[in-house]
Amino acid sequence: MSAHFQYILRLADNALILGQRLSEWSGHAPVLEEELAMANIALDLIGQSRLLFAHAGKLEAQGRDEDQLAFLRVEPQYRNLVLVELPNADFGRTVLRNYLYSAFQLQLWQALRPSQDAELAAIAEKSLKETRYHVQHSADWVLRLGDGTEASHARTQAALDYLWPYTAEFFSTDPVDDEVAAAGLGIPWSTLEPAWEATVRPLLEQATLDVPSRTAFRSRGKFGVHSEYMGHLLTEMQYLQRAYPGARW
Amino acid sequence: MLTEAQAWQVLQQVPDPEIPSVSVCELGIVREVRATPDSVTVVVTPTYSGCPATEMIATSIRDALVHAGAPVVSLEVRLAPAWTTDWIAPEAAEKLRALGIVPPHATSRGAVRVLRFSPPALPCPRCGSNQTERLSQFGSTACKALYRCTSCQEPFEYFKPI
Numbered sequence: 001m002s003a004h005f006q007y008i009l010r011l012a013d014n015a016l017i018l019g020q021r022l023s024e025w026s027g028h029a030p031v032l033e034e035e036l037a038m039a040n041i042a043l044d045l046i047g048q049s050r051l052l053f054a055h056a057g058k059l060e061a062q063g064r065d066e067d068q069l070a071f072l073r074v075e076p077q078y079r080n081l082v083l084v085e086l087p088n089a090d091f092g093r094t095v096l097r098n099y100l101y102s103a104f105q106l107q108l109w110q111a112l113r114p115s116q117d118a119e120l121a122a123i124a125e126k127s128l129k130e131t132r133y134h135v136q137h138s139a140d141w142v143l144r145l146g147d148g149t150e151a152s153h154a155r156t157q158a159a160l161d162y163l164w165p166y167t168a169e170f171f172s173t174d175p176v177d178d179e180v181a182a183a184g185l186g187i188p189w190s191t192l193e194p195a196w197e198a199t200v201r202p203l204l205e206q207a208t209l210d211v212p213s214r215t216a217f218r219s220r221g222k223f224g225v226h227s228e229y230m231g232h233l234l235t236e237m238q239y240l241q242r243a244y245p246g247a248r249w
Numbered sequence: 250m251l252t253e254a255q256a257w258q259v260l261q262q263v264p265d266p267e268i269p270s271v272s273v274c275e276l277g278i279v280r281e282v283r284a285t286p287d288s289v290t291v292v293v294t295p296t297y298s299g300c301p302a303t304e305m306i307a308t309s310i311r312d313a314l315v316h317a318g319a320p321v322v323s324l325e326v327r328l329a330p331a332w333t334t335d336w337i338a339p340e341a342a343e344k345l346r347a348l349g350i351v352p353p354h355a356t357s358r359g360a361v362r363v364l365r366f367s368p369p370a371l372p373c374p375r376c377g378s379n380q381t382e383r384l385s386q387f388g389s390t391a392c393k394a395l396y397r398c399t400s401c402q403e404p405f406e407y408f409k410p411i
Contacts, residue, residue, distance in 0.1 A: 033387075033395060036388060037387040040390075042299075044299045046299050047295075047297060048298045050299075122331070125328075125329060126329075127298060129411045130298060130411070133386060133387075133409065
């Protein structure tokens with residue numbers, strides 16, 4: 001696997017897996033408006049992942065198309081962050097994760113616009129526009145729930161305590177980052193840490209939430225080491241392609 | 250065979266599946282048309298990455314051109330420059346308003362606007378009142394937000410600038 005391919009795959013898998021998670025809200029969201037919002041955000045993410053998978057498949061040149069990459073790999077071959085595969089739990093944790101993740105994506109897409117990989121640059125430009133709306137939507141809810149009632153505050157604080165350690169993974173580095181950066185194709189995600197913190201900390205504080213301290217914990221999803229939840233997610237997501245290989249509709 | 254000008258004329262009649270009174274050309278989805286004696290190539294750009302209408306639009310374009318006499322139709326997808334609501338034709342803005350959809354304002358490119366629960370005051374497309382409120386950032390489709398007029402009580406949609 002080339003570094004370039006892996007770099008694109010990480011972006012694609014993040015979008016696909018969070019899109020899959022958010023789609024679980026269909027039929028279950030607390031109000032109709034938020035049901036539509038979750039479905040629309042999921043749709044944007046899955047759309048972004050399709051563009052990225054199609055691009056990754058061409059780079060790999062092994063004849064795998066977007067469906068094969070999305071549905072026919074085994075767990076250690078997925079390179080998404082553990083953060084995006086965690087269960088939705090309640091609505092508060094879902095929107096908080098959306099915020100932590102989309103604020104990071106906003107920085108990432110902005111930084112990828114000048115990429116030497118013209119296809120990646122085009123996808124970044126397009127995704128950036130969509131991500132702005134995701135950030136706005138989730139930030140509104142984090143403020144509303146964090147600085148809301150006693151119950152909503154407690155749940156949102158618990159969600160932050162749970163999710164925060166997983167955000168350290170955004171900034172872990174490996175040779176893939178270095179190689180891609182040296183070729184001018186992408187940037188090491190670690191360089192985005194100051195800008196991301198400078199965005200999310202003020203909002204979390206405004207939402208009256210206490211940001212936990214960093215610990216030594218580092219999840220390793222983007223290196224292929226996933227949580228116990230990933231297998232269950234894949235079982236449902238891949239069911240049709242596993243039961244009826246090559247099915248089309 | 251079909252000339253470029255004839256192909257454009259055909260495409261002016263191809264409706265957007267979600268907003269049928271507006272054509273795919275008026276929405277700025279068709280970027281380029283190239284015609285040779287043997288084929289017509291249409292360059293299209295997706296609106297949102299995950300727009301579920303994208304494939305239906307491709308099929309409608311192909312069907313319309315074949316029906317009009319194009320021997321072979323091929324479609325090319327172009328991502329850059331990314332689609333923007335600025336490409337929606339002025340005539341389409343009026344058609345949107347007539348459908349109860351507020352057309353998008355000009356976008357401020359590159360700027361991240363922070364609008365915490367304070368969306369822009371939009372005039373109601375039915376009664377013109379400015380007493381409106383946003384119900385949801387995301388409406389019946391990814392490209393629209395859901396609003397309500399507190400004067401006439403009617404809900405309406407807003408085509409979000411992107």
